[in-house]
Amino acid sequence: MSTDRDRILSEFVDAWSAGARPDVDEYVARVGEDERAELSAELAAFLRFAPTPEYSDEALDAIRADPIVAEALAASSGRAGLLPSLLTRLRERLGMSNADVAGELVRTLDLPQDRAPKAASYLAQLERGQLEPSRISGRVFEVLAKVLGVPRSELEGAGDVGGWAAPGAPAAAFRASDEAADAAAPHLDLLARGLATPGESARDEVDDLFLGGR
Amino acid sequence: MPFEPDHVLLGKFVDAHERGDLAAASDHWERLAVNNFDRVKNTVKGFRFSPGGPGIPQDEHGSAASEAFLRVMAMSAGFRKRETGRFYAALATCVENACRDFGRKELRHQKRSAGSVDQRFEADGETGPFDAALAAYDADLRRQTEEALEAEAARQNAESLVAWGIAQITNDNYREVLELTYLKKLSGEVIADRLGVSLENVYQRRRRGILELERILREHRS
Numbered sequence: 001m002s003t004d005r006d007r008i009l010s011e012f013v014d015a016w017s018a019g020a021r022p023d024v025d026e027y028v029a030r031v032g033e034d035e036r037a038e039l040s041a042e043l044a045a046f047l048r049f050a051p052t053p054e055y056s057d058e059a060l061d062a063i064r065a066d067p068i069v070a071e072a073l074a075a076s077s078g079r080a081g082l083l084p085s086l087l088t089r090l091r092e093r094l095g096m097s098n099a100d101v102a103g104e105l106v107r108t109l110d111l112p113q114d115r116a117p118k119a120a121s122y123l124a125q126l127e128r129g130q131l132e133p134s135r136i137s138g139r140v141f142e143v144l145a146k147v148l149g150v151p152r153s154e155l156e157g158a159g160d161v162g163g164w165a166a167p168g169a170p171a172a173a174f175r176a177s178d179e180a181a182d183a184a185a186p187h188l189d190l191l192a193r194g195l196a197t198p199g200e201s202a203r204d205e206v207d208d209l210f211l212g213g214r
Numbered sequence: 215m216p217f218e219p220d221h222v223l224l225g226k227f228v229d230a231h232e233r234g235d236l237a238a239a240s241d242h243w244e245r246l247a248v249n250n251f252d253r254v255k256n257t258v259k260g261f262r263f264s265p266g267g268p269g270i271p272q273d274e275h276g277s278a279a280s281e282a283f284l285r286v287m288a289m290s291a292g293f294r295k296r297e298t299g300r301f302y303a304a305l306a307t308c309v310e311n312a313c314r315d316f317g318r319k320e321l322r323h324q325k326r327s328a329g330s331v332d333q334r335f336e337a338d339g340e341t342g343p344f345d346a347a348l349a350a351y352d353a354d355l356r357r358q359t360e361e362a363l364e365a366e367a368a369r370q371n372a373e374s375l376v377a378w379g380i381a382q383i384t385n386d387n388y389r390e391v392l393e394l395t396y397l398k399k400l401s402g403e404v405i406a407d408r409l410g411v412s413l414e415n416v417y418q419r420r421r422r423g424i425l426e427l428e429r430i431l432r433e434h435r436s
Contacts, residue, residue, distance in 0.1 A: 006417035013420060014401045021252055024259040025272070037266045042421060044260035045428035048306040049299065049376045051399055052249050055217045063251050068280045072287050073244060086284045093281070093316070149315050150285070154308075157291030158284070161240065 005035055009042050016046075019053035021062075080129025082158035088127045090148040098123045104147045106206075109139060115206045122210040133159025137209045156214075220249055220298045228296050243290035246301070247283065253302075254286055254309050255279045261313040270316050282312035299375025303344035303431070310343075347379070347431045379431045388423035391416055395423075 008030050015022035024043050028036050063069055075085040091101060102120035106113060125131045145152035223246045230239035258279045262269045270278050285308050293304055376396055383389040390409065394400045406413045
Protein backbone atom coordinates (compact mmCIF):
# COMPACT_ATOMS: atom_id res chain seq x y z
CA MET A 1 0.00 0.00 0.00
CA SER A 2 1.45 3.36 -0.94
CA THR A 3 1.48 6.24 1.50
CA ASP A 4 0.86 9.95 1.15
CA ARG A 5 4.62 10.38 1.05
CA ASP A 6 4.88 8.04 -1.94
CA ARG A 7 2.18 10.02 -3.73
CA ILE A 8 3.70 13.41 -2.94
CA LEU A 9 7.15 12.27 -4.08
CA SER A 10 5.63 10.94 -7.29
CA GLU A 11 3.72 14.18 -7.87
CA PHE A 12 6.98 16.09 -7.48
CA VAL A 13 8.64 13.76 -10.00
CA ASP A 14 5.85 14.32 -12.51
CA ALA A 15 5.89 18.11 -12.01
CA TRP A 16 9.68 18.14 -12.40
CA SER A 17 9.62 16.06 -15.57
CA ALA A 18 6.90 18.31 -17.03
CA GLY A 19 9.13 21.36 -16.51
CA ALA A 20 6.68 22.87 -14.02
CA ARG A 21 9.55 23.89 -11.68
CA PRO A 22 8.22 22.32 -8.44
CA ASP A 23 9.56 23.63 -5.14
CA VAL A 24 10.80 21.15 -2.53
CA ASP A 25 9.55 23.26 0.37
CA GLU A 26 5.98 23.25 -0.94
CA TYR A 27 5.93 19.47 -1.29
CA VAL A 28 7.61 18.82 2.05
CA ALA A 29 5.01 21.03 3.74
CA ARG A 30 2.27 18.64 2.57
CA VAL A 31 3.32 15.88 4.99
CA GLY A 32 3.34 15.87 8.78
CA GLU A 33 6.35 17.09 10.75
CA ASP A 34 7.40 13.52 11.50
CA GLU A 35 7.80 12.65 7.81
CA ARG A 36 9.43 15.82 6.50
CA ALA A 37 13.04 14.79 6.92
CA GLU A 38 12.40 11.50 5.13
CA LEU A 39 10.52 13.11 2.26
CA SER A 40 13.29 15.72 1.93
CA ALA A 41 15.86 12.96 1.62
CA GLU A 42 13.74 11.15 -0.96
CA LEU A 43 13.25 14.29 -3.03
CA ALA A 44 16.98 14.99 -2.85
CA ALA A 45 17.69 11.42 -3.95
CA PHE A 46 15.49 11.91 -7.01
CA LEU A 47 16.95 15.32 -7.83
CA ARG A 48 20.57 14.12 -7.86
CA PHE A 49 20.11 12.20 -11.10
CA ALA A 50 16.78 13.47 -12.40
CA PRO A 51 16.86 14.31 -16.09
CA THR A 52 16.70 18.05 -16.67
CA PRO A 53 13.24 18.82 -18.06
CA GLU A 54 12.79 20.52 -21.39
CA TYR A 55 12.15 24.02 -20.08
CA SER A 56 10.01 26.47 -22.03
CA ASP A 57 11.44 29.84 -23.05
CA GLU A 58 9.36 31.45 -20.30
CA ALA A 59 10.72 29.07 -17.68
CA LEU A 60 14.31 29.75 -18.78
CA ASP A 61 13.67 33.50 -18.65
CA ALA A 62 12.28 33.12 -15.15
CA ILE A 63 15.34 31.14 -14.05
CA ARG A 64 17.70 33.76 -15.49
CA ALA A 65 15.74 36.46 -13.70
CA ASP A 66 16.12 34.78 -10.32
CA PRO A 67 18.36 37.08 -8.22
CA ILE A 68 20.77 34.22 -7.42
CA VAL A 69 21.25 33.36 -11.09
CA ALA A 70 21.37 36.98 -12.23
CA GLU A 71 24.08 37.78 -9.68
CA ALA A 72 26.21 34.80 -10.65
CA LEU A 73 25.85 35.43 -14.39
CA ALA A 74 26.75 39.09 -13.94
CA ALA A 75 29.83 38.11 -11.91
CA SER A 76 30.99 35.53 -14.42
CA SER A 77 30.73 37.94 -17.31
CA GLY A 78 32.74 40.60 -15.47
CA ARG A 79 36.46 41.06 -15.90
CA ALA A 80 37.31 39.68 -12.47
CA GLY A 81 35.09 36.61 -12.84
CA LEU A 82 33.56 34.66 -10.00
CA LEU A 83 36.41 34.78 -7.50
CA PRO A 84 35.56 38.14 -5.87
CA SER A 85 31.92 37.12 -5.29
CA LEU A 86 32.81 33.67 -4.04
CA LEU A 87 35.60 34.85 -1.72
CA THR A 88 33.46 37.57 -0.20
CA ARG A 89 30.54 35.21 0.33
CA LEU A 90 32.69 32.49 1.94
CA ARG A 91 34.53 34.93 4.20
CA GLU A 92 31.36 36.67 5.35
CA ARG A 93 29.60 33.37 5.99
CA LEU A 94 32.43 32.43 8.32
CA GLY A 95 32.16 35.81 10.03
CA MET A 96 35.77 36.62 9.20
CA SER A 97 37.30 39.95 8.21
CA ASN A 98 39.99 40.31 5.60
CA ALA A 99 42.39 40.95 8.49
CA ASP A 100 41.44 37.58 10.00
CA VAL A 101 42.09 35.80 6.71
CA ALA A 102 45.34 37.69 6.18
CA GLY A 103 46.46 36.77 9.71
CA GLU A 104 45.87 33.11 8.93
CA LEU A 105 47.69 33.49 5.63
CA VAL A 106 50.91 34.94 7.06
CA ARG A 107 50.83 32.55 10.02
CA THR A 108 50.40 29.47 7.81
CA LEU A 109 53.09 30.61 5.38
CA ASP A 110 55.50 31.46 8.22
CA LEU A 111 55.70 35.12 7.26
CA PRO A 112 56.29 37.88 9.82
CA GLN A 113 53.02 39.02 11.40
CA ASP A 114 53.72 42.61 10.34
CA ARG A 115 53.02 41.52 6.75
CA ALA A 116 49.40 40.80 7.59
CA PRO A 117 48.07 44.33 6.84
CA LYS A 118 49.65 44.23 3.39
CA ALA A 119 48.16 40.79 2.75
CA ALA A 120 44.77 42.11 3.91
CA SER A 121 45.10 44.97 1.46
CA TYR A 122 45.73 42.54 -1.39
CA LEU A 123 42.77 40.40 -0.30
CA ALA A 124 40.57 43.49 -0.34
CA GLN A 125 41.76 44.29 -3.87
CA LEU A 126 41.00 40.73 -4.86
CA GLU A 127 37.45 40.97 -3.52
CA ARG A 128 36.95 44.25 -5.38
CA GLY A 129 38.01 42.57 -8.60
CA GLN A 130 41.15 44.68 -8.88
CA LEU A 131 43.64 41.83 -8.80
CA GLU A 132 44.17 39.37 -11.61
CA PRO A 133 43.61 35.84 -10.19
CA SER A 134 46.22 34.26 -12.47
CA ARG A 135 48.92 36.35 -10.78
CA ILE A 136 48.15 34.89 -7.36
CA SER A 137 50.40 32.14 -6.08
CA GLY A 138 49.06 28.63 -5.68
CA ARG A 139 50.25 28.84 -2.04
CA VAL A 140 47.73 31.62 -1.43
CA PHE A 141 44.94 29.54 -2.97
CA GLU A 142 45.98 26.61 -0.82
CA VAL A 143 45.77 28.60 2.40
CA LEU A 144 42.54 30.34 1.40
CA ALA A 145 41.00 26.96 0.63
CA LYS A 146 41.92 25.69 4.09
CA VAL A 147 40.83 28.81 5.90
CA LEU A 148 37.54 29.14 4.02
CA GLY A 149 36.87 25.40 4.01
CA VAL A 150 36.46 24.79 0.29
CA PRO A 151 38.43 22.74 -2.21
CA ARG A 152 41.34 24.70 -3.69
CA SER A 153 40.19 23.71 -7.18
CA GLU A 154 36.90 25.57 -6.66
CA LEU A 155 38.68 28.80 -5.77
CA GLU A 156 41.12 28.47 -8.65
CA GLY A 157 38.21 27.55 -10.90
CA ALA A 158 36.34 30.69 -9.86
CA GLY A 159 39.47 32.66 -10.74
CA ASP A 160 39.60 31.02 -14.13
CA VAL A 161 36.07 32.15 -15.04
CA GLY A 162 35.88 35.71 -16.30
CA GLY A 163 37.40 38.34 -18.50
CA TRP A 164 40.90 38.11 -17.11
CA ALA A 165 41.01 34.39 -17.81
CA ALA A 166 40.01 34.76 -21.46
CA PRO A 167 42.85 35.42 -23.84
CA GLY A 168 42.89 38.89 -25.27
CA ALA A 169 42.24 39.60 -28.91
CA PRO A 170 45.34 39.31 -31.04
CA ALA A 171 47.07 42.63 -31.54
CA ALA A 172 46.60 44.13 -34.96
CA ALA A 173 49.67 43.70 -37.09
CA PHE A 174 50.72 46.81 -38.92
CA ARG A 175 53.73 48.19 -40.66
CA ALA A 176 55.19 51.14 -38.79
CA SER A 177 55.35 54.36 -40.66
CA ASP A 178 58.62 56.26 -40.98
CA GLU A 179 57.57 58.64 -38.20
CA ALA A 180 56.64 55.87 -35.77
CA ALA A 181 60.07 55.59 -34.12
CA ASP A 182 60.27 59.34 -33.49
CA ALA A 183 56.74 59.41 -32.10
CA ALA A 184 57.30 56.45 -29.76
CA ALA A 185 60.76 57.46 -28.50
CA PRO A 186 59.66 59.97 -25.81
CA HIS A 187 57.15 57.48 -24.38
CA LEU A 188 59.74 54.70 -24.27
CA ASP A 189 62.21 57.02 -22.52
CA LEU A 190 59.59 57.88 -19.93
CA LEU A 191 58.81 54.21 -19.36
CA ALA A 192 62.50 53.38 -19.01
CA ARG A 193 63.00 56.14 -16.44
CA GLY A 194 59.96 54.95 -14.51
CA LEU A 195 61.19 51.38 -14.41
CA ALA A 196 64.67 52.48 -13.30
CA THR A 197 63.38 54.65 -10.44
CA PRO A 198 63.52 52.84 -7.09
CA GLY A 199 60.14 52.53 -5.35
CA GLU A 200 59.41 53.66 -1.82
CA SER A 201 59.59 50.12 -0.57
CA ALA A 202 61.15 47.03 -2.02
CA ARG A 203 59.00 44.20 -3.29
CA ASP A 204 58.62 41.57 -0.57
CA GLU A 205 57.23 38.04 -0.15
CA VAL A 206 53.64 39.28 0.07
CA ASP A 207 53.97 41.07 -3.25
CA ASP A 208 55.36 37.87 -4.75
CA LEU A 209 52.46 35.86 -3.37
CA PHE A 210 49.84 38.13 -4.91
CA LEU A 211 51.61 39.30 -8.04
CA GLY A 212 54.10 36.59 -8.88
CA GLY A 213 51.75 34.15 -10.60
CA ARG A 214 50.88 30.52 -9.87
CA MET B 215 17.86 31.57 -26.13
CA PRO B 216 15.88 28.32 -26.61
CA PHE B 217 16.35 25.30 -24.40
CA GLU B 218 19.10 22.84 -25.27
CA PRO B 219 19.44 19.53 -23.41
CA ASP B 220 22.29 19.06 -20.95
CA HIS B 221 24.04 16.41 -23.05
CA VAL B 222 24.14 18.76 -26.04
CA LEU B 223 25.50 21.64 -23.97
CA LEU B 224 28.09 19.40 -22.30
CA GLY B 225 29.28 18.21 -25.71
CA LYS B 226 29.52 21.77 -26.99
CA PHE B 227 31.32 22.85 -23.81
CA VAL B 228 33.98 20.16 -24.14
CA ASP B 229 34.35 20.75 -27.89
CA ALA B 230 34.82 24.48 -27.32
CA HIS B 231 37.48 23.80 -24.68
CA GLU B 232 39.29 21.40 -26.96
CA ARG B 233 39.55 23.98 -29.70
CA GLY B 234 40.59 26.66 -27.19
CA ASP B 235 37.45 28.76 -27.56
CA LEU B 236 37.08 29.74 -23.90
CA ALA B 237 34.36 32.31 -24.55
CA ALA B 238 32.12 29.72 -26.22
CA ALA B 239 32.93 27.17 -23.50
CA SER B 240 31.95 29.71 -20.85
CA ASP B 241 28.69 30.44 -22.66
CA HIS B 242 27.76 26.74 -22.86
CA TRP B 243 28.59 26.16 -19.19
CA GLU B 244 26.52 29.15 -18.21
CA ARG B 245 23.53 27.68 -20.03
CA LEU B 246 24.15 24.32 -18.33
CA ALA B 247 24.16 26.04 -14.97
CA VAL B 248 20.89 27.81 -15.79
CA ASN B 249 19.34 24.49 -16.89
CA ASN B 250 20.32 23.04 -13.53
CA PHE B 251 19.52 25.93 -11.22
CA ASP B 252 16.31 24.33 -9.94
CA ARG B 253 18.27 21.17 -9.18
CA VAL B 254 20.77 23.22 -7.16
CA LYS B 255 18.13 25.24 -5.32
CA ASN B 256 15.95 22.23 -4.49
CA THR B 257 18.93 20.12 -3.45
CA VAL B 258 19.86 22.82 -0.95
CA LYS B 259 16.29 22.82 0.39
CA GLY B 260 16.18 19.04 0.65
CA PHE B 261 19.67 18.65 2.09
CA ARG B 262 20.04 17.04 5.53
CA PHE B 263 23.25 17.03 7.58
CA SER B 264 22.51 13.47 8.66
CA PRO B 265 19.80 10.95 7.73
CA GLY B 266 16.55 12.16 9.27
CA GLY B 267 18.39 15.09 10.83
CA PRO B 268 18.08 18.82 10.40
CA GLY B 269 18.79 20.68 7.20
CA ILE B 270 19.86 24.20 6.44
CA PRO B 271 17.63 26.70 8.26
CA GLN B 272 14.95 28.01 5.92
CA ASP B 273 16.13 31.61 6.29
CA GLU B 274 19.54 30.56 4.97
CA HIS B 275 18.30 28.65 1.92
CA GLY B 276 18.89 31.66 -0.33
CA SER B 277 22.46 32.26 0.85
CA ALA B 278 23.31 28.58 0.64
CA ALA B 279 21.80 28.26 -2.85
CA SER B 280 23.67 31.36 -3.96
CA GLU B 281 27.00 30.01 -2.75
CA ALA B 282 26.28 26.58 -4.20
CA PHE B 283 25.39 28.09 -7.57
CA LEU B 284 28.59 30.14 -7.67
CA ARG B 285 30.56 26.99 -6.92
CA VAL B 286 28.74 25.12 -9.69
CA MET B 287 29.65 27.92 -12.09
CA ALA B 288 33.27 27.64 -10.95
CA MET B 289 33.25 23.88 -11.66
CA SER B 290 33.66 24.71 -15.34
CA ALA B 291 37.38 25.23 -14.84
CA GLY B 292 38.02 21.57 -14.11
CA PHE B 293 35.13 19.58 -15.59
CA ARG B 294 35.70 18.00 -19.02
CA LYS B 295 33.22 15.10 -19.23
CA ARG B 296 30.56 14.78 -21.89
CA GLU B 297 28.14 12.59 -20.03
CA THR B 298 25.23 14.01 -18.07
CA GLY B 299 25.38 11.34 -15.34
CA ARG B 300 28.92 12.38 -14.48
CA PHE B 301 27.91 16.02 -14.58
CA TYR B 302 24.99 15.39 -12.21
CA ALA B 303 27.27 13.43 -9.86
CA ALA B 304 29.82 16.27 -9.80
CA LEU B 305 27.09 18.85 -9.36
CA ALA B 306 25.51 16.92 -6.47
CA THR B 307 28.90 16.61 -4.78
CA CYS B 308 29.58 20.31 -5.22
CA VAL B 309 26.17 21.40 -3.91
CA GLU B 310 26.22 18.99 -0.97
CA ASN B 311 29.70 20.20 -0.03
CA ALA B 312 28.42 23.78 -0.12
CA CYS B 313 25.52 22.74 2.14
CA ARG B 314 27.83 20.99 4.59
CA ASP B 315 30.00 24.08 4.71
CA PHE B 316 26.99 25.98 5.96
CA GLY B 317 26.87 23.70 8.96
CA ARG B 318 30.51 24.30 9.65
CA LYS B 319 30.48 28.02 10.13
CA GLU B 320 30.20 27.80 13.86
CA LEU B 321 33.29 25.63 13.84
CA ARG B 322 35.54 28.26 12.40
CA HIS B 323 37.52 28.70 15.58
CA GLN B 324 38.08 24.95 15.79
CA LYS B 325 39.11 24.64 12.19
CA ARG B 326 42.77 25.13 12.75
CA SER B 327 42.98 22.54 15.52
CA ALA B 328 44.03 18.95 15.01
CA GLY B 329 41.51 16.65 13.39
CA SER B 330 39.63 19.62 12.13
CA VAL B 331 36.89 19.85 9.56
CA ASP B 332 39.53 20.75 6.99
CA GLN B 333 40.29 17.09 6.47
CA ARG B 334 37.96 16.90 3.48
CA PHE B 335 39.95 19.54 1.68
CA GLU B 336 43.37 18.00 1.40
CA ALA B 337 45.16 19.37 -1.62
CA ASP B 338 44.58 17.13 -4.62
CA GLY B 339 42.63 14.78 -2.40
CA GLU B 340 39.11 15.62 -3.48
CA THR B 341 36.77 12.72 -3.46
CA GLY B 342 33.03 12.60 -3.82
CA PRO B 343 30.37 10.19 -2.63
CA PHE B 344 29.80 8.93 -6.16
CA ASP B 345 33.44 8.21 -6.95
CA ALA B 346 33.19 4.52 -6.18
CA ALA B 347 30.19 4.09 -8.47
CA LEU B 348 31.92 6.08 -11.18
CA ALA B 349 35.02 3.91 -10.88
CA ALA B 350 32.95 0.73 -11.06
CA TYR B 351 31.04 2.15 -14.01
CA ASP B 352 34.32 2.96 -15.77
CA ALA B 353 35.62 -0.53 -15.06
CA ASP B 354 32.44 -2.04 -16.43
CA LEU B 355 32.63 0.08 -19.55
CA ARG B 356 36.27 -0.87 -20.10
CA ARG B 357 35.54 -4.57 -19.66
CA GLN B 358 32.52 -4.45 -21.92
CA THR B 359 34.42 -2.47 -24.52
CA GLU B 360 37.11 -5.10 -24.61
CA GLU B 361 34.61 -7.89 -24.95
CA ALA B 362 32.12 -6.42 -27.33
CA LEU B 363 32.24 -5.84 -31.03
CA GLU B 364 33.04 -2.30 -32.07
CA ALA B 365 29.43 -1.33 -32.72
CA GLU B 366 28.27 -2.88 -29.50
CA ALA B 367 31.03 -1.12 -27.60
CA ALA B 368 29.94 2.20 -29.01
CA ARG B 369 26.42 1.55 -27.81
CA GLN B 370 27.66 0.63 -24.33
CA ASN B 371 29.72 3.78 -24.12
CA ALA B 372 26.71 5.82 -25.05
CA GLU B 373 24.79 4.53 -22.03
CA SER B 374 24.64 6.98 -19.20
CA LEU B 375 25.68 6.47 -15.62
CA VAL B 376 22.03 6.67 -14.62
CA ALA B 377 20.99 3.99 -17.09
CA TRP B 378 23.82 1.86 -15.79
CA GLY B 379 22.67 2.42 -12.20
CA ILE B 380 19.09 1.52 -13.07
CA ALA B 381 20.29 -1.66 -14.78
CA GLN B 382 21.93 -2.72 -11.49
CA ILE B 383 18.57 -2.76 -9.68
CA THR B 384 17.58 -6.36 -9.14
CA ASN B 385 13.88 -5.85 -8.48
CA ASP B 386 12.21 -5.96 -11.91
CA ASN B 387 9.24 -3.87 -10.81
CA TYR B 388 11.35 -1.02 -9.47
CA ARG B 389 13.70 -1.12 -12.44
CA GLU B 390 10.84 -0.99 -14.92
CA VAL B 391 9.26 2.05 -13.26
CA LEU B 392 12.60 3.84 -13.00
CA GLU B 393 13.39 3.27 -16.68
CA LEU B 394 10.06 4.81 -17.61
CA THR B 395 10.56 7.68 -15.12
CA TYR B 396 14.22 8.63 -15.74
CA LEU B 397 14.84 7.49 -19.28
CA LYS B 398 11.42 7.89 -20.92
CA LYS B 399 10.32 10.73 -18.63
CA LEU B 400 6.77 9.42 -18.41
CA SER B 401 4.27 10.58 -15.81
CA GLY B 402 2.98 8.30 -13.07
CA GLU B 403 -0.40 7.97 -14.78
CA VAL B 404 1.11 6.95 -18.12
CA ILE B 405 3.39 4.46 -16.41
CA ALA B 406 0.46 2.93 -14.52
CA ASP B 407 -1.47 2.66 -17.76
CA ARG B 408 1.42 1.16 -19.66
CA LEU B 409 2.25 -1.42 -16.99
CA GLY B 410 -1.37 -2.19 -16.16
CA VAL B 411 -0.88 -1.46 -12.46
CA SER B 412 -2.54 0.98 -10.10
CA LEU B 413 -1.24 4.52 -9.65
CA GLU B 414 -0.57 3.72 -6.00
CA ASN B 415 1.62 0.85 -7.10
CA VAL B 416 3.63 3.19 -9.31
CA TYR B 417 4.04 5.64 -6.40
CA GLN B 418 5.39 2.89 -4.17
CA ARG B 419 7.73 1.39 -6.78
CA ARG B 420 9.01 4.82 -7.70
CA ARG B 421 9.96 5.76 -4.15
CA ARG B 422 11.63 2.44 -3.44
CA GLY B 423 13.35 2.46 -6.81
CA ILE B 424 14.68 6.01 -6.38
CA LEU B 425 16.16 5.09 -3.01
CA GLU B 426 17.68 1.90 -4.44
CA LEU B 427 19.24 3.82 -7.34
CA GLU B 428 20.62 6.39 -4.91
CA ARG B 429 22.10 3.62 -2.79
CA ILE B 430 23.72 1.97 -5.81
CA LEU B 431 25.26 5.18 -7.11
CA ARG B 432 26.38 6.41 -3.70
CA GLU B 433 27.57 3.25 -2.03
CA HIS B 434 28.66 1.00 -4.85
CA ARG B 435 32.04 -0.53 -4.25
CA SER B 436 34.03 -1.97 -7.07
